[in-house]
Amino acid sequence: MFYREAGQFKSTYAKDQAIFPIKQDKLGVLAIFLFALLVVPFFASTYWLNSILVPFLVFAMAAIGLNILTGYCGQVSLGTGGFMACGAFFTFKLTTAFPEINIVLIILMAGFGTALVGIAFGLPSLRIKGFYLAIATLAAQFFLIWMFTQNPWWTNYNPAGVITAPPRALFGDFYITGALATPLNKYLFLLCFVAVMALVAKNLVRSAVGRAWMAVRDMDIAAEIIGIRPMFAKLSAFAISSFYIGIAGALWAFMYTASVEALAFEVTRSFQVLFMIIIGGLGSILGSFLGAAFIVLLPILLSNAPALLGIRMSTDMIAHLEFMIFGALIILFLILEPHGLARLWQLAKEKLRRWPFPY
């Protein structure tokens, strides 16, 4: 009843090509953003900020990155953890070497560095496809983690092999990393940063380069025959995807955990992000957010639900249950809805558009 597009006529192509061609969508997204920006800070507890909202935003960033590569360009990657580690360690080295440069710039530079690494490990994609490529990306995963654990230079010779976020301010004394940063500061910064990056990602996938990615994903031979350079399409996907993932790794290390070792980015991290995009929706920016929310919330729900029901469970048991439920959900989603939560949301909207008179 309230969600109708009737009466909204588009008279220019520009309007028809907008991200949210329907007015209610546009207002809805804006409202959610403003709510998160202006209202949430007054209600959210430190626990909520630190353990739910911050990791959610960081993971959403990583999921957008992987979704560009896997969901849009069709190149399955199991190297996400390795690229996240790149972002984290590059940021650490850069910001300890140049403490005067603004941390946001440093993070972006680390992102560019990771993009270069991504291109290097993306080169095999020019010759190999599918599972072969997935295995080749495992090489990136294991090699990069090895490099960061093996070489004490990366941690500035920390005896425990750990990097710890130094205090850095966005401006003035608005600290976003280190001991002086409040959870609220981190949250507000992440919210704005991730929103901008998501907008950029959305713009890319609806532009020429995005269409080139999707063409390669859907049928690479036909894509080449209509003039798409496969090298450019695949390597740009690897570069931009790694850029996002690297930044996500930096945010993870500096804002979520504050101190981290290379093993935090093991291969299980890669699977975790892959699950986010499968559950959230392959080839959907919105899906990246939904999938990240799902994966962040499920373990919290699992560890709290038994207590609420009065059942006592060991943490081990919860970890195993988590494994089982993730596995089962992946299979379920692939069988029932390969396009994930994002597609379910879209179907719901289509229903809503006609509600309450479906005919």
Add this chain to the structure above:
Amino acid sequence: MNTRMLTGWGFGVPGTIILIGLIFQLVTQVDSTFYFAWGYYFEILIAGLLQGVMYSLVALGFVLIFKASGVFNFAQGSMVLFAALTMVGLMEWGLHWALAFAATGAVMVLLAISIERVVLRPLVNQPHIILFMATIGIFYLLDGIGQTMWGSELKSLDIGIPRNSVEILENVFEGGILINRYDLVVAAIGAVMVAVLAVFFHKTRIGRALRAVADDHQAALSVGIPLKSIWVVVWTVAGLVALVAGIAWGGKLGVQFTLALIALKALPVLILGGLTSIPGAIVGGLIIGAGEQVSEIFLGHFIGSAIQSWFAYVLAMVFLLIRPEGLFGEKIIERV
């Protein structure tokens, strides 16, 4: 395999081994901290080859399933873990190992049936990459179930294979070459299993049907081969292979979660050997096992230790760039 290939391999393999040894020998002239002796080199090489057989055991399961259903079964590693966990669990109940083996075999059959029912059947005709991701789901599901049922602490699995080392060729090399008896026995078991599989594939009716299915699903269906039961058979065979691999690995390292991750090492083996070739899985395993051990000991001297964690993958990646279809894989002709 024609004679040209045989002579190629016959000279190429020993040639490469000796060449690499000679290079190391040369290095000792330049760098005095670098230790090299032929006896030591061969000892590591043999240990690596035996380790490689164990990779092959896991890789074999992948190949079987990929050949018959085109599914890249990422969960093979967790099937190994699951089988080993079940076997240990049953033995802890006091079952004799032979009984536990039989019971675990039965469990693997049930597992194959349920995977076919619950996962494969609804996903028939989906793109390969979707099926691949579904097997990642199975990977997690199986790990979760296995550990929930049998616990996640390290367990030892002992079915009475001797573990001491024997010394051979004392009079050729100084100090002789030490070989672990356990690894030898496992290699022998592996060889027997490959022989049995070869007979199964080439001499039995069901084997012929399997090969037909591997060639073309539609065509196989149209001549009346029941696709679904074939898949159950393949997954069962792969499950049994996983059981053997699980006993071998579990006996060596103990049974716990890391087994499932060690099985990831079988992936570069597959790439090297080609996804559809059983001999490829064996040769690939040997190359990866030997290459990994030798490079860990000798190259590790220069670039740092623990390169085992990535060496196999990087080797496979470089190899893919040169020959995307693997050593024994079929050449891919693209059509439009």
Add this chain to the structure above:
Amino acid sequence: MTNAPRLFNEVLLEAKNISLFFGGVKALSGVTFDIRKGEIRAIIGPNGAGKTSMLNVINGFYHPQEGTIRYKGEMRRAMRPHRAARQGIARTFQNVALFKGMSTLDNIMTGRLIRMRSNLLFQALYWGPNQREEIKHREFCEQIIDFLEIQAIRKTPVGRLPYGLQKRVELARALAMEPDLLLLDEPMAGMNVEEKEDMCRFVLDVNEQLGTTIALIEHDMGVVMDISDRVVVLDYGRKLADGTPDEVRSDQRVIDAYLGVSH
């Protein structure tokens, strides 16, 4: 067409002595023919005669072991298909090769990719040159959509379309490239009579209104004889005959190849 044969003199593409092998199998052996600017050229022959292989050679997907190709007066070395596309060769496929995950409009827009110039930064912002360019190309695609009468399915994912429409969308995507040479691989296969008539009309319109040179493979002899200016006949990878529809129709070897010879 019953009117007098049209005359074309300028050679657009010339294939000389093309031979192509797959291992021991000879797909093409010593095929020589040319395509002239502005004509509709048909390639016919029984199944397995090497027709699709010939198209694959022309747009750079296969590299012949022997022979040369001269395109727009220039000798061509082995090249990748995307280079051929940039030089103005577009094609459709025997089995529809659309991008199934994308809408009709997006599929057609991919045909414009070779003409899009704005850099990644502007694309990331979706602003300035990029937005102007998106709109300019959208307008062009809308003209093609009007031309092929597929307005109603503009935003439908192509995977959901019936076969006949998919073939039409594929033609639209090829046209969006504004090709000089359009290769059509069995554009009418699997269509009913009305769909075939529509498709014939589109092919003729493209040729007449846009002046595009067309090379097509087709099994429906009625269609071939009606719309093409010149026909080349292949059999077992060799050229059997080459000429106007009337000449080819009366060629004894062609009749033998199609009807079989009694020995």
